[in-house]
Amino acid sequence: MIEDLRRLEDGAELETDVCVVGAGAAGIALAREFLAGDTRVILLESGGLRSDRAEEALNEGEAAGMSADSLTEGRERVLGGTTALWAGQCLPAEPSVFEPRDWVAHSGWPFDERELEPFYRRAEALFRIEGEVYDERVWDSFGVERPAVDPSRLVHRFTVWCPHPQLGRLYRKELERSAAVRVLLHATATRVRATSGRFEAVTVRGPDGRTATVRARRCVLAGGAIENARLLLASGLGNDVVGRYFQDHPNSHSATVETDRPARLQEIYGLLYRRGVRYLPRLVLAPELQRSHQVLGCAAYPVFHFGDESAIEASRRVYRALRGRRRPESLGRELGLIARGAPRLAPVVYRRVVHRRAARVRPERVTLQTHAEQAPNPDSRVTLSQRRDEFGEPLPKVDWRLTDLDRRTAEVMVETVAAEFGRLGLGEVRAQPAQVSDAFHQMGTTRMGSDPATSATDPDGQVREVAGLYAAGASLFPAAGYVNPTLTLAALAIRLGDHLKS
Numbered sequence: 211m212i213e214d215l216r217r218l219e220d221g222a223e224l225e226t227d228v229c230v231v232g233a234g235a236a237g238i239a240l241a242r243e244f245l246a247g248d249t250r251v252i253l254l255e256s257g258g259l260r261s262d263r264a265e266e267a268l269n270e271g272e273a274a275g276m277s278a279d280s281l282t283e284g285r286e287r288v289l290g291g292t293t294a295l296w297a298g299q300c301l302p303a304e305p306s307v308f309e310p311r312d313w314v315a316h317s318g319w320p321f322d323e324r325e326l327e328p329f330y331r332r333a334e335a336l337f338r339i340e341g342e343v344y345d346e347r348v349w350d351s352f353g354v355e356r357p358a359v360d361p362s363r364l365v366h367r368f369t370v371w372c373p374h375p376q377l378g379r380l381y382r383k384e385l386e387r388s389a390a391v392r393v394l395l396h397a398t399a400t401r402v403r404a405t406s407g408r409f410e411a412v413t414v415r416g417p418d419g420r421t422a423t424v425r426a427r428r429c430v431l432a433g434g435a436i437e438n439a440r441l442l443l444a445s446g447l448g449n450d451v452v453g454r455y456f457q458d459h460p461n462s463h464s465a466t467v468e469t470d471r472p473a474r475l476q477e478i479y480g481l482l483y484r485r486g487v488r489y490l491p492r493l494v495l496a497p498e499l500q501r502s503h504q505v506l507g508c509a510a511y512p513v514f515h516f517g518d519e520s521a522i523e524a525s526r527r528v529y530r531a532l533r534g535r536r537r538p539e540s541l542g543r544e545l546g547l548i549a550r551g552a553p554r555l556a557p558v559v560y561r562r563v564v565h566r567r568a569a570r571v572r573p574e575r576v577t578l579q580t581h582a583e584q585a586p587n588p589d590s591r592v593t594l595s596q597r598r599d600e601f602g603e604p605l606p607k608v609d610w611r612l613t614d615l616d617r618r619t620a621e622v623m624v625e626t627v628a629a630e631f632g633r634l635g636l637g638e639v640r641a642q643p644a645q646v647s648d649a650f651h652q653m654g655t656t657r658m659g660s661d662p663a664t665s666a667t668d669p670d671g672q673v674r675e676v677a678g679l680y681a682a683g684a685s686l687f688p689a690a691g692y693v694n695p696t697l698t699l700a701a702l703a704i705r706l707g708d709h710l711k712s
């Protein structure tokens with residue numbers, strides 16, 4: 211069932227088996243595991259059924275090393291969480307990320323990729339991408355010839371964009387019908403309480419000042435990597451590792467690609483479409499090369515720019531705004547650009563609908579976007595700010611720190627693509643100074659591990675020093691890899707569901 215905290219009496223005392231804080235990708239993946247059984251779940255969600263600017267203020271905070279806007283633009287408080295904004299690109303983590311790498315301090319997971327394998331299959335079902343593959347077989351199925359990159363230097367991986375990215379909308383009916391799972395909207399957890407090292411209760415506040423207390427046998431924090439750390443720190447729970455090892459994916463247009471045959475690049479590296487699913491081919495540093503050059507994982511792909519005034523870029527901006535349920539800035543101007551460029555847009559639409567391929571219109575310029583792993587770093591961290599939110603709770607302070615190894619990784623990626631593109635006649639790749647930004651992929655902060663000195667949670671995700679309290683989401687990742695995090699965090703959440711049931 212789905213309820214609103216504002217309909218409960220002030221000071222309500224609720225009791226359940228499992229309390230989950232946050233109904234985003236992790237919270238919904240976990241709660242769905244309990245839809246039909248006897249275990250009673252209360253799923254607390256700070257937002258409502260639709261995105262609302264009033265709730266956005268709760269995502270504010272201080273930031274260094276990244277823009278503070280990332281905290282509000284890169285997180286959403288609504289049923290479905292940030293899946294209301296995400297692109298929906300799914301890809302399992304590379305097996306190499308689970309192994310300790312002797313040239314990457316604090317690398318390795320407490321288990322290898324075989325542990326997650328069955329949970330990836332269940333996560334794919336959650337995102338409705340069962341049976342998809344993530345490698346060059348995608349090109350084969352579209353009749354695209356594979357470029358002969360040297361597999362000891364570069365490999366290709368495809369992200370699979372799920373067809374229904376907003377999980378709140380996709381699973382709302384299921385949640386409404388469930389007797390076991392009770393969703394409470396507009397219910398922000400402000401404190402977690404524990405007694406004698408055991409989880410006890412969560413204090414909840416509503417936007418109208420109403421409070422409630424949820425007592426449970428077990429509690430799972432699934433509010434995202436920044437919020438999980440903030441809640442633990444504000445509640446004085448967990449060990450000194452909480453908030454540390456904060457990671458994101460350094461993103462940058464690190465190079466330009468000069469080619470007199472851009473159509474060939476578009477043919478190979480353009481998006482592919484089939485039955486509501488999109489596929490994006492990416493170049494990835496081969497594990498052998500990462501080892502020989504002592505760098506991290508990294509992906510890269512050519513980006514085709516058509517000029518801000520072009521109908522293609524205008525329609526992309528409108529599409530992105532609508533997907534984020536925002537009104538496009540200067541809609542009139544965008545529609546004017548689209549109308550004026552309609553003759554150029556028509557073959558793009560035709561190619562998309564009939565050939566299920568992206569535009570092959572001559573671009574103004576091509577850049578190489580790199581999307582890198584960052585090394586786990588205890589000094590890159592989330593702490594508490596002096597500023598407070600509307601409930602009087604401390605806002606998060608995010609200090610995102612990159613290391614020389616992170617920067618070197620993007621350089622090696624550019625050098626490697628330059629060598630391979632040059633050899634294959636695909637274009638001349640030239641490094642350019644470029645701004646590095648985060649990718650809205652907040653990770654780390656409650657990392658799992660076997661050693662309490664370097665982990666905030668044990669290999670099941672249980673918070674150290676607090677029995678019965680767990681974390682879910684990408685905050686658990688000890689090392690992030692270059693891969694977009696959500697398929698993996700959903701697989702981990704489903705794994706936690708099995709653990710809680712047992």
Ligand SMILES: Cc1cc2nc3c(=O)[nH]c(=O)nc-3n(C[C@H](O)[C@H](O)[C@H](O)COP(=O)(O)OP(=O)(O)OC[C@H]3O[C@@H](n4cnc5c(N)ncnc54)[C@H](O)[C@@H]3O)c2cc1C
Pocket residue numbers: 231232233234235236237254255256257283284285286287288289290291292293295296297298299300397398399400432433434435437441649650651652682683684694695696697699
């Ligand atoms: C523009 C954009 C594009 C992205 N593209 C991709 C992509 O293509 N692929 C990919 O893998 N990832 C992508 N991401 C990242 C992806 O959205 C996140 O990895 C994912 O949503 C994280 O899931 P989560 O459940 O941990 O957190 P969220 O989805 O953020 O959900 C957390 C939920 O908890 C709620 N909450 C927070 N604090 C509290 C509290 N105290 N009490 C109650 N409720 C609370 C929030 O309201 C929210 O609903 C993208 C993100 C953005 C912004």
